[in-house]
Amino acid sequence: MAEIHDKKTFDKEANTHGFQVSLAHDEPVRLDCGVDLRDINVAYQTYGRLNAEKSNAVLICHALTGDHFVTDTHPVTGKPGWWSKLVGPGKTIDTNRFYVICSNILGGCMGTTGPKDINLETGRPWGLDFPGVTIADMVSVQARLIDHLGIDQLFATLGGSMGGMQVLEWAAKFSERVFAAVPIATAARHSSQNIAFHEVGRQAIVADPDWCGGNYISQDKRPHRGLAVARMAAHITYLSQPALHRKFGRKLQERDAISYGFDADFQVESYLRHQGITFVDRFDANSYLYTTRAMDYFDLSSDYNGVLANAFKGTKTRFCVFSFTSDWLFPTEGNREIVHALNAVAANVSFVEIESDKGHDAFLLDEPEFFRVLSGFIDGAAELRGLPRR
Amino acid sequence: MAEIHDKKTFDKEANTHGFQVSLAHDEPVRLDCGVDLRDINVAYQTYGRLNAEKSNAVLICHALTGDHFVTDTHPVTGKPGWWSKLVGPGKTIDTNRFYVICSNILGGCMGTTGPKDINLETGRPWGLDFPGVTIADMVSVQARLIDHLGIDQLFATLGGSMGGMQVLEWAAKFSERVFAAVPIATAARHSSQNIAFHEVGRQAIVADPDWCGGNYISQDKRPHRGLAVARMAAHITYLSQPALHRKFGRKLQERDAISYGFDADFQVESYLRHQGITFVDRFDANSYLYTTRAMDYFDLSSDYNGVLANAFKGTKTRFCVFSFTSDWLFPTEGNREIVHALNAVAANVSFVEIESDKGHDAFLLDEPEFFRVLSGFIDGAAELRGLPRR
Numbered sequence: 001m002a003e004i005h006d007k008k009t010f011d012k013e014a015n016t017h018g019f020q021v022s023l024a025h026d027e028p029v030r031l032d033c034g035v036d037l038r039d040i041n042v043a044y045q046t047y048g049r050l051n052a053e054k055s056n057a058v059l060i061c062h063a064l065t066g067d068h069f070v071t072d073t074h075p076v077t078g079k080p081g082w083w084s085k086l087v088g089p090g091k092t093i094d095t096n097r098f099y100v101i102c103s104n105i106l107g108g109c110m111g112t113t114g115p116k117d118i119n120l121e122t123g124r125p126w127g128l129d130f131p132g133v134t135i136a137d138m139v140s141v142q143a144r145l146i147d148h149l150g151i152d153q154l155f156a157t158l159g160g161s162m163g164g165m166q167v168l169e170w171a172a173k174f175s176e177r178v179f180a181a182v183p184i185a186t187a188a189r190h191s192s193q194n195i196a197f198h199e200v201g202r203q204a205i206v207a208d209p210d211w212c213g214g215n216y217i218s219q220d221k222r223p224h225r226g227l228a229v230a231r232m233a234a235h236i237t238y239l240s241q242p243a244l245h246r247k248f249g250r251k252l253q254e255r256d257a258i259s260y261g262f263d264a265d266f267q268v269e270s271y272l273r274h275q276g277i278t279f280v281d282r283f284d285a286n287s288y289l290y291t292t293r294a295m296d297y298f299d300l301s302s303d304y305n306g307v308l309a310n311a312f313k314g315t316k317t318r319f320c321v322f323s324f325t326s327d328w329l330f331p332t333e334g335n336r337e338i339v340h341a342l343n344a345v346a347a348n349v350s351f352v353e354i355e356s357d358k359g360h361d362a363f364l365l366d367e368p369e370f371f372r373v374l375s376g377f378i379d380g381a382a383e384l385r386g387l388p389r390r
Numbered sequence: 391m392a393e394i395h396d397k398k399t400f401d402k403e404a405n406t407h408g409f410q411v412s413l414a415h416d417e418p419v420r421l422d423c424g425v426d427l428r429d430i431n432v433a434y435q436t437y438g439r440l441n442a443e444k445s446n447a448v449l450i451c452h453a454l455t456g457d458h459f460v461t462d463t464h465p466v467t468g469k470p471g472w473w474s475k476l477v478g479p480g481k482t483i484d485t486n487r488f489y490v491i492c493s494n495i496l497g498g499c500m501g502t503t504g505p506k507d508i509n510l511e512t513g514r515p516w517g518l519d520f521p522g523v524t525i526a527d528m529v530s531v532q533a534r535l536i537d538h539l540g541i542d543q544l545f546a547t548l549g550g551s552m553g554g555m556q557v558l559e560w561a562a563k564f565s566e567r568v569f570a571a572v573p574i575a576t577a578a579r580h581s582s583q584n585i586a587f588h589e590v591g592r593q594a595i596v597a598d599p600d601w602c603g604g605n606y607i608s609q610d611k612r613p614h615r616g617l618a619v620a621r622m623a624a625h626i627t628y629l630s631q632p633a634l635h636r637k638f639g640r641k642l643q644e645r646d647a648i649s650y651g652f653d654a655d656f657q658v659e660s661y662l663r664h665q666g667i668t669f670v671d672r673f674d675a676n677s678y679l680y681t682t683r684a685m686d687y688f689d690l691s692s693d694y695n696g697v698l699a700n701a702f703k704g705t706k707t708r709f710c711v712f713s714f715t716s717d718w719l720f721p722t723e724g725n726r727e728i729v730h731a732l733n734a735v736a737a738n739v740s741f742v743e744i745e746s747d748k749g750h751d752a753f754l755l756d757e758p759e760f761f762r763v764l765s766g767f768i769d770g771a772a773e774l775r776g777l778p779r780r
Contacts, residue, residue, distance in 0.1 A: 260522025
């Protein structure tokens, strides 16, 4: 197996199976911005076993602040992986059946090369000298990893939100390498409103004097306050108004009456502050700038003369597109645009809008209807692909 | 007329009619937080003439970052007043017919006592020593102004957003003093999501080192970066996704291609940054903390055993409630709750949901259907009140 040549990134005591491999030494990855990037470290995780035909690989693409620890216990936070409800032995994405791969994205901060790493040419952290990255660049690096693992065609690729953008990019650029594709709660182009929310987050970061023009690592500082504010603003967009109302309403936090001051009187304030404070421990501020930017830049049609359908012309990939009724960040409308484009090229596509009041975060949560429909799609595709039945 | 005793706050060259009066010298205003506040300066503006019966007064309540310059040219910004499309000679709120009054809110920063003013007891700016204020406190001070102007009963009170909260408070606390009430794009209690957005703005401000624990004025600093981020985040919530899409889409700002960097590549980014930068010139950061807090605390039912209808028991006021279809900050649902409460006490109430894709800001914009319906309501109420026909 390929992994035995790769470096284990976490110790055995933590009982993790994290790998890191250096790719693109001889042949650099040409990024969309024109830069040739070499010696790219890629941190990744696998679950299950690759079969002899190498036909059971499932690539999972993580979202903006996600990582490659899809399931099992996360080695840093000690919490379950972000999709452990969906992925695991006997689960919808059954690791007894599939070889599941997930890699940290290019520009990330969990082991794959990004702005917090050392620029080998200068010996200093990249900071803002790191080249701008796009969703397509992330996918190019993932494709190198899949090459490295000796896999020609993925059985499936799945992802929600920014992960869904990567799924669309895979299906467009490497159509023959993707048997089935599942973009979830995503869009083929980032909306004006979503760019606006990202810009607020970025401005919160760069407004923090501890950001130091992007060179905070060299100066041994961290823009924690700015990054926390960015996270707080973003976090609201991941939830729905009904979900916030149900969860918090106007309930007070450990008090009987309002303080007439600026403490976190309300539970929702305390919750948001907690989201901000804990985020800065696990995420790099410059990575946040680069990856939000990559989402903003995403407009799949732009590489196809502005016609989204052209991105999928002649595709043989089977698609299943999911949206959630209360997701206002990536509303059904944007997911439907993908379906319309696929229909326009007579692609094999199913589309399901799941009834949920949990907002964008629904794709990470326990949504039985989502799991049930996805399970049906995966089983059907697996049968077509000649994989053994469950 | 009462105003002749009040101080003119802007010079004649600016051709303004701004007044400032000091109220509550002998009898302090008891705030909800328990503090007795004395010698409150109130900045206000009037348009039109009070009739001999003093029956044609219309009180307009401004929104979070609004001010008392409803119409005509704003003396500071040089732009038209914030409701000049609605209020003026021959307009829906006809200043040839009505005596229109608007005062800057308590806790504000445009002439009414707020945290940036000098605390007479210490000789230093109030800063965070300023007492916490509520919507009810703002209304108590407005009521003192209406007393001062010698008016027993307002013909009408109107306001959108936080202004609508004040209208509801007026109708509840001073029912006999309000002949007609028009709450617009508002709610009887601030939602969990809206508290969350406000908390992000406040955290952006207090994260700015130039906020100096609230004492920035004494230290000759201003938390401009934090306040700008707060404004940017809030501004997104004032618009709708369709409006942003229509106005900006993914259009680039003065460039042909993306920069792969962190400039304002997109027009929506440039627009938002502009909103942030210009806001800090006209608004005080601590005022922003206090007034957002007042909105968060607003839950009209809490003074009435949790039953909103009790707030309006026995009311003779005529109500007309407006919402806008694309307003996701103060959605129709919350406005409808007000109507249901009024219905439960058999109040005289009309409710109109205006079709608009302009989001919360619609109440400030040119919405002919809104103007038409409001005009009908005002004319009908004026006839009932025995005011001369248009």
